Amino acid sequence: MKKVRWGILSTAKIGREKVIPGMQASAFCDIAAIASRNIEDAQAVANKLGISKAYGSYEALLDDQDIDAVYIPLPNQLHVPWALKALEANKHVLCEKPIGLTAAEAQQLLKAVGQKLHLKVMEAFMYRFHPQWQYAKEMVMEGKIGDLKTIQSFFSYYNDDPNNIRNQKEAGGGGLMDIGCYCISLSRFIFDKEPARVMGKVEYDKNFGVDQMASGVLDFGFGTSTFTCSTQLTPFQRVNILGTTVGIEIEIPFNAPTDAPTKVWVHSKQGKKEIIFDIANQYTLQGDLFSQAILNDTPVPTPLEDAVNNMKAIEAIFESSDKGRWIELG
Numbered sequence: 001m002k003k004v005r006w007g008i009l010s011t012a013k014i015g016r017e018k019v020i021p022g023m024q025a026s027a028f029c030d031i032a033a034i035a036s037r038n039i040e041d042a043q044a045v046a047n048k049l050g051i052s053k054a055y056g057s058y059e060a061l062l063d064d065q066d067i068d069a070v071y072i073p074l075p076n077q078l079h080v081p082w083a084l085k086a087l088e089a090n091k092h093v094l095c096e097k098p099i100g101l102t103a104a105e106a107q108q109l110l111k112a113v114g115q116k117l118h119l120k121v122m123e124a125f126m127y128r129f130h131p132q133w134q135y136a137k138e139m140v141m142e143g144k145i146g147d148l149k150t151i152q153s154f155f156s157y158y159n160d161d162p163n164n165i166r167n168q169k170e171a172g173g174g175g176l177m178d179i180g181c182y183c184i185s186l187s188r189f190i191f192d193k194e195p196a197r198v199m200g201k202v203e204y205d206k207n208f209g210v211d212q213m214a215s216g217v218l219d220f221g222f223g224t225s226t227f228t229c230s231t232q233l234t235p236f237q238r239v240n241i242l243g244t245t246v247g248i249e250i251e252i253p254f255n256a257p258t259d260a261p262t263k264v265w266v267h268s269k270q271g272k273k274e275i276i277f278d279i280a281n282q283y284t285l286q287g288d289l290f291s292q293a294i295l296n297d298t299p300v301p302t303p304l305e306d307a308v309n310n311m312k313a314i315e316a317i318f319e320s321s322d323k324g325r326w327i328e329l330g
Contacts, residue, residue: 022283028291035061062089076172099307123307145243174210183227200317
């Protein structure tokens with residue numbers, strides 16, 4: 001079976017612990033190289049994970065003609081610059097979320113992709129490929145919850161480490177970019193449209209200057225989505241999707257375990273029904289689907305326009321909080 005030969009730009013924790021092992025279990029991914037700014041770091045990770053090539057610079061990996069695609073788990077401010085360099089090197093790109101620091105930066109990447117139509121680029125919102133989310137999406141699209149009216153989501157953890165990249169403003173840190181982007185993405189995914197307007201309330205850490213808690217309302221015209229995310233609250237995550245006849249509650253919506261089943265609860269007038277999903281690795285599923293799009297030259301599961309629109313909504317939440325009013329999206 002033919003596989004896509006992947007290179008990893010960075011030895012970031014998300015790659016080492018989640019994405020690379022997940023993609024190594026894929027039927028269509030060959031993790032062939034990894035790069036760091038320090039060759040010792042790259043070699044150590046390569047040895048641990050069984051990767052054949054290690055490079056001491058990102059440029060060296062991009063120069064490797066045997067590499068077909070790259071996965072980019074770099075800090076947020078480096079996503080678009082290195083994605084552009086990867087395109088210049090004729091590599092397909094799977095880039096961690098958020099796609100960039102601004103919608104304008106995301107548009108810059110979209111424009112570059114438009115000039116290299118043979119290359120695939122996708123934002124790595126892996127949750128969408130998990131069976132529990134595919135189930136929820138199907139239930140909504142087939143009208144099995146009645147009319148979709150509202151979505152409620154919550155995502156939080158506690159991190160007050162000043163050295164952590166998530167607490168560094170210049171790197172695009174803060175809760176909304178790190179985890180709130182999931183709440184916005186899932187709302188657009190389930191409603192299957194863009195919000196007409198948003199309202200936001202953002203609280204900033206006085207020492208770090210990044211948002212430590214953000215709440216928002218997305219108005220889709222015929223329904224709403226509300227969310228809160230925080231980097232300084234007790235760890236918790238939950239999503240409720242509510243229709244006129246049925247509600248779907250997802251227990252672990254974002255960090256679905258790769259070694260245990262997941263479950264959702266379906267609420268209706270008949271009572272509460274528990275749905276159990278077999279063990280699944282959303283990173284493996286993401287790697288499979290993206291690699292198949294490369295091998296078959298078919299559209300990627302999530303088009304880059306989706307990433308641009310997610311950035312527009314994120315920016316609008318910040319703007320709404322600053323101005324204290326609804327912000328229209330058009």
